[in-house]
Amino acid sequence: MSDDSAWTTRAAAARAAARELDDCRMTITRIVGMNYFGRDCVEGLALYESLRRAIVDSGWSTQLVHQVNELNTLAANCDAAANSIKNQDEQEGRREFQN
Numbered sequence: 001m002s003d004d005s006a007w008t009t010r011a012a013a014a015r016a017a018a019r020e021l022d023d024c025r026m027t028i029t030r031i032v033g034m035n036y037f038g039r040d041c042v043e044g045l046a047l048y049e050s051l052r053r054a055i056v057d058s059g060w061s062t063q064l065v066h067q068v069n070e071l072n073t074l075a076a077n078c079d080a081a082a083n084s085i086k087n088q089d090e091q092e093g094r095r096e097f098q099n
Contacts, residue, residue, distance in 0.1 A: 003085045004085040004089070005082070007078045007082035011079045011082065014074040014075035014078060018075065021067055021071065025061060025064040025068070028061065032048075032055050032056055035048040036048075
């Protein structure tokens with residue numbers, strides 16, 4: 001595998017991880033968006049409030065958004081590295097051809 005294709009593969013992996021992580025965040029956001037544990041049930045309300053505190057109030061959901069953004073930035077940087085290597089290889093090839 002050439003260096004540029006390795007970086008392209010890394011970019012694809014980072015994008016896939018970002019999508020999966022964001023899907024998880026969206027799923028958990030839907031779960032904590034409504035009390036499915038019972039409004040008239042003391043244990044259900046307590047469980048819902050604890051879950052909401054653990055996921056939303058603690059900043060966990062916000063951290064997931066940050067991680068998704070970081071993975072997307074990593075993917076863009078990997079793409080840039082792949083393009084840089086490819087361009088450098090092409091320039092070297094032209095120089096060798098001219099000599």
